[in-house]
Amino acid sequence: MTQVGWIAVDWGTTHLRAYAMGPAGVCAEASSADGMGALNRDGYEPALLRLAEPWLDAGRVTPVIACGMAGSRQGWHEAPYRSVPCTPLDAGQLIAVPTRDARLAVRLVPGLKQAQPADVMRGEETQIAGALALMPGFDGVLCLPGTHSKWVHVSAGEVVSFQTFMTGELFALLSTQSVLRHGMADDGWEDAAFDAALSETLSRPERIGTRLFALRAEGLIAGLGAAAAKARLSGLLIGLELAGSRACWLGQPIAIIGADRLSALYARALAAQGASSRLLSARDTVIAGLSAARHDILERTR
Numbered sequence: 001m002t003q004v005g006w007i008a009v010d011w012g013t014t015h016l017r018a019y020a021m022g023p024a025g026v027c028a029e030a031s032s033a034d035g036m037g038a039l040n041r042d043g044y045e046p047a048l049l050r051l052a053e054p055w056l057d058a059g060r061v062t063p064v065i066a067c068g069m070a071g072s073r074q075g076w077h078e079a080p081y082r083s084v085p086c087t088p089l090d091a092g093q094l095i096a097v098p099t100r101d102a103r104l105a106v107r108l109v110p111g112l113k114q115a116q117p118a119d120v121m122r123g124e125e126t127q128i129a130g131a132l133a134l135m136p137g138f139d140g141v142l143c144l145p146g147t148h149s150k151w152v153h154v155s156a157g158e159v160v161s162f163q164t165f166m167t168g169e170l171f172a173l174l175s176t177q178s179v180l181r182h183g184m185a186d187d188g189w190e191d192a193a194f195d196a197a198l199s200e201t202l203s204r205p206e207r208i209g210t211r212l213f214a215l216r217a218e219g220l221i222a223g224l225g226a227a228a229a230k231a232r233l234s235g236l237l238i239g240l241e242l243a244g245s246r247a248c249w250l251g252q253p254i255a256i257i258g259a260d261r262l263s264a265l266y267a268r269a270l271a272a273q274g275a276s277s278r279l280l281s282a283r284d285t286v287i288a289g290l291s292a293a294r295h296d297i298l299e300r301t302r
Contacts, residue, residue, distance in 0.1 A: 004028075004055040008290040009048065009066035011075070012123065013037050013147075016047055019287060020055040021294070026287060028055065036069035044076035045099055048106075056103045063297075064106040065290050068123035071095065071108035081113035081120060084159045088112070089129040089289060091296035109293065112159060119164050124150050127257050130288030131280055132157060140253030143277070145262050147172070151245045153252075163248065165241040174212065175233060183219035188227025191268075197235030198242075198269050205243040211236055238269050249275060257285050 004027065008019040014035040020028040034047035048064070056062055071079030079095040094107040111122030124144050131142055132154065144150040147168035153160040175184045201208060215232060218224035224232075242249075254270060254277040256263045267277045 003057075004062060006063040006065065006294055007052055007055060008287055008294075009064060009068075009070070010123070010126075010286045010290075011036065011066050011068035011070035013069050016051065017283075017286075018048065018051045019290075020052075021291070025291075036072060036075055041076060044070060045101065045104070048104070049101060052104075056101075058103070060103065061105050062103055063294070064104055065094065065109065065293050065297075066106060067109040067126035067286065067290060071110060072122055076106075077108060079108040079110040081111045081122075084112055084114050084161060086112070086159060087129075087157055088125040088132065088154075088159050089293055091293045091300065094293065094297075107297075109290075112162070114162060117163070119162060121150055121162065121164070124152070125159070126289035126293075127282060127285040128152060128154065128159060128289070129292055130285030130290075131255060131257055133288045133292045134280065134285065135255065135278075138253065138255065140255070141249045143249070143254060143256045143258075143266055145256065145258045145266050149241060151248045153248060163245060165244060167237050167241045171234060171237050174237075175230065179216050180212070180229070180233065183216060183224065183229045184226050184233070186226030186230065188225075188230070190225075190228045190231045193228040193231040194235040194265070194268075195272065197232040198239040198272060199235075201236050201239030202243050202273070205240055208236060208240050234265065235269075238265065242269055242273065254278070255280055258282050 004020040006021050008021055010017040012035050014037060015031055016034045017031045019026045030051040032051060039047060070076040077097040093110055097106040097108060099106055109126055111120060112125045113120045128142055132138060139155045142152040142154060149165045149167045150162055152162040174180050215229050219229060256266050256277050257280045263279050270277050
């Protein structure tokens with residue numbers, strides 16, 4: 001394997017992903033279930049070493065740049081939020097973390113905060129930096145769907161403002177822990193059910209409460225199947241998110257950063273409203289963002 005120049009790390013709540021970076025980009029990668037939720041503060045360095053040990057050389061220090069929950073208050077070492085408007089990532093404000101293993105030189109990427117209305121992000125700022133590296137000169141809106149979806153207005157290379165929607169978390173809670181769970185024990189899917197529910201919520205978002213319970217009622221008395229129920233729940237919640245963020249994305253260039261299937265759902269939902277979007281891989285934008293930070297660090301030391 002090509003000698004590893006540095007290591008890029010994406011540290012989420014449930015997963016840890018590490019990338020060995022060489023002159024041509026990623027030369028090896030590894031992942032584990034050692035996310036923030038599974039670790040105490042002393043567990044971060046050993047978790048990283050379990051993945052990165054094969055990439056380290058004795059007597060040589062390997063730089064590590066990590067984004068995500070390792071920099072949270074409950075993480076490895078707190079990397080305080082930076083205030084918007086600002087560039088998504090500033091190499092000069094990365095936070096150095098003391099390590100026991102002398103082969104590691106770890107720096108953490110700070111998240112971003114917004115005072116009014118109050119909002120925060122951690123990890124997404126690196127994806128945003130990567131998206132801007134992959135789309136030079138982009139001015140518009142970035143959508144980052146997930147557990148806590150973000151809608152981000154970017155202009156002139158800066159994050160101007162953003163808003164968060166708990167869409168993914170609400171879907172998980174409602175489909176697995178509410179009364180609706182009884183009608184959703186299925187991995188199937190129906191596009192038509194998604195589209196109809198999306199349209200319902202965008203037209204009458206104030207009726208979300210009654211439309212949610214209707215999923216249970218229709219399952220009991222009208223034979224609504226699990227695949228249709230799950231697709232309708234997704235359509236209702238994504239529709240509610242699009243209704244709430246409409247002022248942000250309407251008439252703007254839009255790029256979506258996320259997992260393929262979820263990003264495709266958001267693109268479908270936006271297309272139903274006459275809005276086109278470009279899809280970017282979450283993995284690619286994380287790597288591009290961390291690589292941009294590494295490049296800036298090298299430029300500062302010249």
